[in-house]
Amino acid sequence: MDLKTYILRRLLHTIPIIIGIATLIFFIFNIVGGDPALTLLGKYAKAKQIASLRHEMGLDKSLFLQYIDLLKSIFTFDFGKSWHTKQNIITSLKESGWISFTLSFPPFIISCALSIIIAMVSAFYRGQFLDKTLVLISIILMSISILSYILLFQWFFAFKLDWFEIAGYDKGFPNFISYILLPGIIIIFLSIGSDIRLYRTILLDEINQDYIRTARAKGLSEVSVLFKHVLKNAMIPIVTNLITQLPFLFLGSLLIENFFAIPGLGNFIVTAINTSDFPVIKAVTILSAIVFVLFNLLTDIIYTILDPRVKL
């Protein structure tokens, strides 16, 4: 099998997954979820009002037709309008998704680089004091709640020291940079602990392999063993892990955006929750799932390219 057939096969495999996602979401929202018209209008609405709203939302159709509508929306990317803002959902998503991405991508890259370097240092000094300290620090970093990070950093760095903007956002370049600095730092702190631990485990796994012993027996120095032999092998799981995280960058962090009043996708979602904006939540869920599936596909393809052992 060549790469093309492999990709085609993997694409076919995504079809049942996408149908599964649609079904699950349909099940949650249209069957378990109760009547959104009632939720929206409240208990005292008149029957006529409810009926007209139901018609407007397409809820008076049979469940099967509603399901078809949902599937249709997946392929046409038409999720209708938000109940709350009355704007086209896709347009709003594009805008806020981009903001989220600019907020989370730079910290993502920095945190990757930092955690890989720290994990290498930790693996190099494995079992020694420095390694143990680094592991302990990363566990401590992992154990602090995201809420505490946000409040503490906001209060200390922005309020007390006045180094950063407390909250807010400005769309123009380069003005927005000053607003995303502090949230960016928080994002780094959030992910770095678990990343260091994960990468350290991966690196140690490789260090214990037989071929590393061979490399040492050749007379390579420990540093070049680590950088050439260990790193290239470890990069396979690390890179695939990183790519699967990419779609979440568009989603942003609900809490951080909410706290810092950054009009990203996360904030958009929180608003949707607070206003019971069904179509928005549904659209975001479906879209993010599809993006995730596609990135998963990409991960698999990159994996086959990176790892010469994989037979297609």
Place this chain on the structure above:
Amino acid sequence: MGIFTIISPMEKTSKPLLQVKNLSTAFPIKQGFLQRTTKKLYAVNDVSFFIHPGETLGLVGESGCGKTTLGRTLIQLIRPSAGKIIFDGQDITTMDNAQKKKLCKSIQIIFQDPYASLNARMDVYTILEEPLKIHKIGQDRNSRKQRIYTLLDYVQLPKEALYKYPHEFSGGQRQRISIARALAVEPKLMICDESVAALDVSIQAQVINLLMDLQKELGLTYLFISHDLKVVEFIAHRVAVMYLGKIVETGTTQSLYQNPQHPYTQALLSAIPTPNPQQKKNRILLQGDVPSPIHLPTGCYFHPRCWKATALCKTQYPSMTHDIHNPNNAYTCHHPLQADK
């Protein structure tokens, strides 16, 4: 190929305990866009042999020749794709589940790795009691306990061993526990799948002696699967040599080891390093590796590595032929070594 009439030196008149006729075990290879089964990998390919009661048949071959698959097919861990396995007059390939469970009492297996074949979370008592419980041997706890004591006696382990866990034993002792577990159901046929290969030399000798003692004491029949020709020569009455899923030569141990007919058998025998520095022998060095069983050579499977191969070998798989001088032996070769003499 048919059944060839080879008379065992041990039981000249009795009926074979196990008779395998044209047995094949194949694994599907999925390929292409739709992952359809386009080819089959024949791990065991049209194999026939028999074992008489009380006899030891040694099955030798290199890794990947299908000897382990054959052993596992015989105890129904793998389903054969063709052929018959007749045990005690009954074809076991057509049995239903209840009959198969009964069959477990008659055929037992001892695996290679003494560290992997015992459940690490069970103590020896539980391990040995389990087969008794499954097959409802012994009415109550007490009679089962008596039976377990007998089993420990058989494999020469002390009673204190009962309440220990496998990790507290060495490799040789673990293999004894495995043997005791297999003996619990009073089997007639024991399949020893590389049972001594993972053990150190000094321990290996202990286990081989134990197996031979048990055979004498309990009248067991062994199928002894091994890659170690020295061990097989010691323990087996008859030997079958496998290459790429097929039996290429079979015969009584002595005549086969002294007068191998198939070039592969001869090469195998000559490749064994002997612990005797005085004896310098002419080694036959085979060219290249064993071919992949997915892409089998045409004709005789051995011809790409054989120094006697001719054009005939490239086109036709030789049929099983009996040795004229030695009617107990048979081989599949167009150019048997006898012709040289």
Place this chain on the structure above:
Amino acid sequence: MLSVKNLVTTFQTRQGSIKAVDNISFDLPKGSTLGIVGESGSGKSVTALSIMRLIPKDTGKILQGDIIFNGQNITTLTESGMRGMRGNKISMIFQEPMTSLNPVFTVGNQIQETLILHQQLSLQQAQKKAIELLQMVGIPSPEKRIKDYPHHLSGGMRQRVMIAIALACKPDILIADEPTTALDVTIQAQILDLLKNLQKELAMSIIMITHDLGVVAEFCDDVAVMYCGKIIEKAPIHQIFAQPQHPYTQGLIKSIPTFHPEKSHEQRLSTIPGTLPPFHEIPSGCSFQNRCQYAQEACKGLQGTPPLALAAQAHWAACFYPLHPKTHQD
């Protein structure tokens, strides 16, 4: 060429510190082959790793002893000095050909690495040399194979590649740690034959570590038998098989099934009772005492550990009661 003196290597375990290699000494003359035999856990691999100074730093260390190579004590060498030795003057091949090559680099790349490191060749030169090396170890069409990844090759082929890597810089000493254990007999014969020929060609010394006395008998000039971290017998190959001095060696040799065309089926193998004691339960005195049929009071520790002493000409044994003491000097 190489002489090891009073080497002790210890490991930290949960049960405390153990001596995986306990005060061993041997010499390896130029161009000869020394076999180190022993059962699993007898410390033979640790000996090899000690000579290479590849003992895992976090758990083990060389406690004492000298390893003198060409007049230079390599236990006192700096780490970078030692790196100049490894793969250059002293090379090693390992038991597991399937996992000993790095799966994400091509075979060629892994051979060139050594050449570039030790001989400062350019990439082109190294590539040319790598093809020559593959040819030397008997790999067909080496120009193509050089671009293959290890998983494309069979076990025997990978072991040949390992040999090519080890011999790339024409080392003085090759340490082969169970090089054929994972291979089939016919492939084992090929590899041993190859090593033998290459040894003649390159005039190198080989330390062959194995548990198979058959391999030793056919391949080595001298043998050292290890038991519980100690060398308990050391002799030229003919002598040790003809007249073993230590009861353990005798037991080992006897417990191998041998071809006896005339043997009857009633025969039993002679065995050594019991098992190798775990390191933290080694008895004081002779470590073999509990399994030895000749053991006497003296073996139980009152007279200390039996030293490795000359029992016959060029034949050393660590036993108070050697089996064939000095009677055959005629």
Place this chain on the structure above:
Amino acid sequence: MQHPYKTPLWKIFLRNILTSKINIFALSIVCISCLIALCAATGILANQWDVSISDSHTPPSLQHICGTDILGRSVLDKLIKGTEVAMSTGFFVATLSIIIGVVLGVLAGYFGGIVDTCVVWLYSTITSIPNIMLLLSLTFILGKGIVAIYISLGVTMWVGICRLIRGEVIKHKNREYILAASAIGASHFRKLWYHLLPNIWHIIIIQFALIFQVAIKSEVMLSYLGLGIQNSPSWGTMIDEAKTELIRGIWWPFTFATLAMFLIVLAFNLLSDTLRDTLDPKLKKK
């Protein structure tokens, strides 16, 4: 070297715990928290948390160790109530997701074929939906409240353990000890229950500790979003309230809630680390 396990695992685990001060600390935190949670649940402790005992926002003093909140209620009592919420969330969510994950994982791994295909399809579908969106939709639909949190967290968190267990079962089912059990005629049930399950216990235990702390963290987040427990304090709502208080210099509700959560999550992280070191044979080889 020769014998991979010399002492039973639980003994090694206990020794690993008791020989390290950090681990003793972690274990005692977990035990104390369990105790506090039990006392709070049975009404022994913090029964009167909603009664105001002092002025609004009294700083910590000897009388009120952790100070009071805006309505003059004791922050300590609220913390204790919060411990109950956190521990019960951790416990129920971990139990629920372990049950679902282990049952599906074992079935899929052991029987393979169509069962496997279905389970794999189910979990790939669920992993495709970003966790946070699934959680939000579920709590959104199930209504607010603590039970909704148990269920939605439990339903989303079984996926990881299911995948792990499935992989492990596939690895184990072709091991020789399972083949040996087949050879003596053991039934599927016997092989699963007596042979397979005891050999994958350690994974389940490690996962339990991991899910426990993730669940606590998630509960705090959902509570902050207003989706969590109603009419009872939780650490999440306490931190939420602290949002505006911190700037006014009222540091104590925030600090104590953060500290409480940090300690418990840290304790579970440390414990699961020790568990992994003890039980995971892959790391033991080093």
